[in-house]
Amino acid sequence: MNTITTAQAAQFLMEHDDFLILTHVRPDGDTIGCAAGLCHALRRAGKTAHVLENPGATSLFTGYLEGLTTPNGEGNRTVVSVDIAARSLFPDNAQVFLDRVDLAIDHHPSQEFFARATCLNSGKASCGEVVLEVVKEFTSLTPDIGRALYVALSTDCGCFQYSNTDAAAHRAAAELMETGFDPYPINRVHFRTKTFKRLKLEGLLAQGMELRDNGATALVFLTQRMIQELGADERDMDNISAFVGQVEGVKNGVTLKETAGGHVKISLRTDPGDLNASAVCALLGGGGHAAASGAMMKGTVEAVRQAVIDAIEQVRNG
Amino acid sequence: MNTITTAQAAQFLMEHDDFLILTHVRPDGDTIGCAAGLCHALRRAGKTAHVLENPGATSLFTGYLEGLTTPNGEGNRTVVSVDIAARSLFPDNAQVFLDRVDLAIDHHPSQEFFARATCLNSGKASCGEVVLEVVKEFTSLTPDIGRALYVALSTDCGCFQYSNTDAAAHRAAAELMETGFDPYPINRVHFRTKTFKRLKLEGLLAQGMELRDNGATALVFLTQRMIQELGADERDMDNISAFVGQVEGVKNGVTLKETAGGHVKISLRTDPGDLNASAVCALLGGGGHAAASGAMMKGTVEAVRQAVIDAIEQVRNG
Numbered sequence: 001m002n003t004i005t006t007a008q009a010a011q012f013l014m015e016h017d018d019f020l021i022l023t024h025v026r027p028d029g030d031t032i033g034c035a036a037g038l039c040h041a042l043r044r045a046g047k048t049a050h051v052l053e054n055p056g057a058t059s060l061f062t063g064y065l066e067g068l069t070t071p072n073g074e075g076n077r078t079v080v081s082v083d084i085a086a087r088s089l090f091p092d093n094a095q096v097f098l099d100r101v102d103l104a105i106d107h108h109p110s111q112e113f114f115a116r117a118t119c120l121n122s123g124k125a126s127c128g129e130v131v132l133e134v135v136k137e138f139t140s141l142t143p144d145i146g147r148a149l150y151v152a153l154s155t156d157c158g159c160f161q162y163s164n165t166d167a168a169a170h171r172a173a174a175e176l177m178e179t180g181f182d183p184y185p186i187n188r189v190h191f192r193t194k195t196f197k198r199l200k201l202e203g204l205l206a207q208g209m210e211l212r213d214n215g216a217t218a219l220v221f222l223t224q225r226m227i228q229e230l231g232a233d234e235r236d237m238d239n240i241s242a243f244v245g246q247v248e249g250v251k252n253g254v255t256l257k258e259t260a261g262g263h264v265k266i267s268l269r270t271d272p273g274d275l276n277a278s279a280v281c282a283l284l285g286g287g288g289h290a291a292a293s294g295a296m297m298k299g300t301v302e303a304v305r306q307a308v309i310d311a312i313e314q315v316r317n318g
Numbered sequence: 319m320n321t322i323t324t325a326q327a328a329q330f331l332m333e334h335d336d337f338l339i340l341t342h343v344r345p346d347g348d349t350i351g352c353a354a355g356l357c358h359a360l361r362r363a364g365k366t367a368h369v370l371e372n373p374g375a376t377s378l379f380t381g382y383l384e385g386l387t388t389p390n391g392e393g394n395r396t397v398v399s400v401d402i403a404a405r406s407l408f409p410d411n412a413q414v415f416l417d418r419v420d421l422a423i424d425h426h427p428s429q430e431f432f433a434r435a436t437c438l439n440s441g442k443a444s445c446g447e448v449v450l451e452v453v454k455e456f457t458s459l460t461p462d463i464g465r466a467l468y469v470a471l472s473t474d475c476g477c478f479q480y481s482n483t484d485a486a487a488h489r490a491a492a493e494l495m496e497t498g499f500d501p502y503p504i505n506r507v508h509f510r511t512k513t514f515k516r517l518k519l520e521g522l523l524a525q526g527m528e529l530r531d532n533g534a535t536a537l538v539f540l541t542q543r544m545i546q547e548l549g550a551d552e553r554d555m556d557n558i559s560a561f562v563g564q565v566e567g568v569k570n571g572v573t574l575k576e577t578a579g580g581h582v583k584i585s586l587r588t589d590p591g592d593l594n595a596s597a598v599c600a601l602l603g604g605g606g607h608a609a610a611s612g613a614m615m616k617g618t619v620e621a622v623r624q625a626v627i628d629a630i631e632q633v634r635n636g
Contacts, residue, residue: 207521
């Protein structure tokens with residue numbers, strides 16, 4: 001693997017042109033915000049840059065990419081991925097670039113080093129902060145860059161509420177806010193507003209919630225039947241895995257979401273002092289961070305539920 | 319009025335001793351956090367300092383004052399108020415100090431200047447940031463000071479989501495976090511935790527929610543049967559009238575809560591540019607502010623629902 005510093009990443013970007021920026025499958029605020037922020041910064045530095053369209057981007061995020069996307073990578077020569085930790089996280093339309101990524105910018109400890117060069121800072125709460133460090137090496141910040149990277153940072157640390165939030169995250173937020181964009185509408189949309197269907201979905205999750213370990217562990221179940229009866233779409237279910245962790249006394253929250261294809265997506269958020277989420281999900285074929293990890297398994301929700309409970313037991317007793 | 323700078327406030331504190339710190343009635347995180355942070359800092363500087371007990375402090379906040387309070391002000395000579403804007407906000411047991419406050423530290427533009435000297439910065443999102451500036455003039459920060467002032471800051475800006483959050487608030491948060499306390503448990507308790515019963519209650523409200531006016535008006539219904547079946551108490555229902563306003567697109571949220579005595583409590587939160595809540599509630603025998611009003615009516619939930627809908631129509635068409 002070839003890891004490079006933020007200064008080296010900036011130098012690489014300045015020595016190249018015609019950029020195509022890739023985001024990960026089921027895109028969240030961090031990958032979208034990073035792509036938008038980097039694209040704005042590269043254009044400001046006089047470069048040609050586009051973000052590859054991500055078909056999975058919901059209306060919550062597509063606005064940040066307005067005027068920045070391209071439907072395909074033709075004619076683009078320099079490929080940069082942002083917030084993509086693994087080959088399995090490339091969207092379908094980005095598969096063609098699997099072995100053609102020139103630079104990966106990331107913050108995941110589980111980074112697979114699929115790119116020719118990787119700028120990784122796993123100490124950062126968000127990839128947005130890594131992109132911020134890179135961007136500052138070659139241009140000054142604008143409100144557009146500030147807004148995009150604020151979306152990346154704030155969504156990945158739950159608006160400064162998650163355990164990954166550190167002093168550096170707050171300092172980065174201050175620096176971004178000083179570019180002059182208005183963060184309030186962003187906070188309102190991403191942290192204070194829910195769709196009607198989302199509220200109904202949360203109601204169903206609350207009613208089906210299973211509490212274990214004297215209330216320290218909670219499991220919620222999101223089935224295809226619930227999704228179809230409500231007519232809920234991806235946006236209604238965005239970041240649904242954070243829901244279960246709200247319950248008073250719950251340290252470890254498990255969300256099991258049945259996919260249309262007969263798989264169950266496991267999402268585990270833990271108090272890392274109590275349980276290492278990454279270790280549990282590794283036993284289930286997945287991975288991630290100590291406080292937030294995931295895995296995907298084939299089978300019924302009931303079977304996967306038992307597998308998750310067993311994996312938690314195994315990590316606790318191991 | 320005698321306003322003084324943070325440096326002058328620090329000088330005053332260093333020139334005096336035997337401090338009694340006052341908090342406001344219905345104490346929130348800002349007043350409690352300021353009192354605890356200032357008390358820790360004064361003790362660190364070798365002073366004798368106590369916080370006057372506040373009978374209104376709930377279990378959410380009393381922990382921050384452990385070992386710092388005194389039941390009365392006897393023997394204390396220097397009285398300092400924190401986050402108290404007006405004489406009407408003195409708790410009952412602090413009334414005796416109404417004309418004896420030596421120094422008021424505050425951030426409210428509505429400050430009444432009841433003290434001999436006032437250190438006011440109305441540009442700050444929280445009083446905690448004003449106390450931070452004062453404290454740094456006479457001592458270095460410890461984790462105890464950091465934790466207390468972080469509670470003040472974070473609760474007063476809705477964990478960096480409200481529109482009062484600025485770059486300075488994030489910089490203060492970073493500085494406080496660098497003292498080494500763990501902010502995650504604080505964020506969890508104050509911003510991310512709901513009781514299991516509260517979540518179930520919200521689920522029931524969501525399922526019974528009625529949308530009108532193309533989704534601009536939403537009504538939720540909280541019946542005695544729901545409360546009794548869940549065994550929900552006052553804490554589970556705290557601020558429940560804010561729930562309905564979360565729904566995307568809703569400008570005007572109505573919460574109807576059936577009381578044990580056969581009445582229905584009406585709570586109306588509106589976008590005052592769209593609908594004057596006070597005018598609607600005046601028609602129902604109540605009142606309040608343009609953006610938040612209430613009324614109490616005798617009758618069934620269904621009858622009161624119709625009366626509220628009629629009153630909204632009447633105000634819209636009047």
